[in-house]
Amino acid sequence: MPSPLEIVRVPVLSDNYAWLVHDPGSGTTMALDPGEAQPLLDAAAARGLAIGEVWNTHWHPDHVGGNAAIVAATGARVVGPEAERGKIGQLDVGLGEGDSATLGDHVAAVMTVPGHTQGHIAFHFAGDGAIFTGDTLFAMGCGRLFEGTPSDMFGNMQRYAALPPETRVYCGHEYTLSNGRYALVAEPDNAAIRERMVEVEARRAAGEPTVPTTIGAELATNPFLRARSVEELAERRQAKDVFRG
Template sequence: MTLEVETVPCLADNYAFLVHDRKTGATALFDAPEAWPIQRELEKQNWQLTHIFITHHHGDHIDGVGELVAAFHPEVIGAARDAHRLPPLDTAVEPGQIYDMWGREVHVMEASGHTVGHVAYYLPRAGAVFTGDSLMALGCGRLFEGTPAQMWQTLSGLAALPDDTLVCSGHEYTTANGRFAATIEPDNAALARRNDETARARAMNVPTVPSALALEKATNPFLRAALPEVKAGLGMADAADVDVFAHIRAAKDKF
């Protein structure tokens, strides 16, 4: 594997991600909450930033872009439909498009729900998907702009990726998300184990992101809304999948 993925903690609870290709020298950044931790990691690794990929327009994902562009002059890539509220883009992309990053495929995926215009980026050769605030560790983003149907479509598309895909999401929310998840599936043994592992990791200040997609499918209530046992536990055995998802999302908003 010539692609390295580095998790960079930023702000109070954000993550950015650097992907370095040892073969070509390309170094891509996925989201830029703030500049200095990313610059520090680049200097530590002796990497030159060549690309910045933006998932969505919120400040805690883009506020570092300008300073990084001034320092490294990378190509900036983001959603065409969101270009009016993103930093200046060099390349505007659409869901379904495959971007060529120096010979490496970056698949642009629909990820609306948290915002309208949110995208995710899947790198098959890295076995990683960069989801911003769509699919998160044990959670999903709050629906600030989109609808439950949009987010359910987003999550369903992400869940179809290979089970060993690393989900590189934007925040350290896993502890709180796990407490909520346990109210939806109190008898889920895999979830109980994950919550114990999360507590141990956070006690040592170890990030719980990224996470394996298989683990999300086994424990994340937002990905499990279509399962008969989840529906039955909520008293929604005959409900449509999207309605169960909407119920879980509304419950999380009040948790």
């Protein structure tokens, strides 16, 4: 049985989260979605870790902006979506649906989850009960459809909803407060949303993070994961895009 992964939340830019993921058994460490380099390098140095890999879920600059500097500082290997190779600098290993990525003794299944970007991937460490969803599934929300369709995102939500409810969800932004305010409008009779928002508001007022979340929490409170059809998801996504709550 591999030693449990050590997962460190690293705030970057204005509201992004990058992740430092370490396998104690092998000593292997990777930086996931580093929007900028220095916070990841500092977090690793503070723990006596050496970053050997960079993993990207998609090409947006707030998720890959630190790649080059981390590679320059550490010689790390860059892993990411093959479909977005032309948009991600220094991509060494391109992956897609059905592939796997390994971090020491831990294996992540790669899921292609289009919509936010068409090559977007997620990394599911089933054995660790963890998934890194980038900008597709957020706490109480989902990503904007910059390159894809509501059908794409609805398919992603169906796949996420089928995961074990205890699965921890590590996403790319601290959007929970604004997502929750929209969720209250989308499902005004959902008591679970109201209850969750009490905690979310308290955490944010104290400057504390609300991520990671779990699939179970999202099944109860996320209006996009709970959408019953492509049409309902499309309606909710369009409404959220202009929501000012």
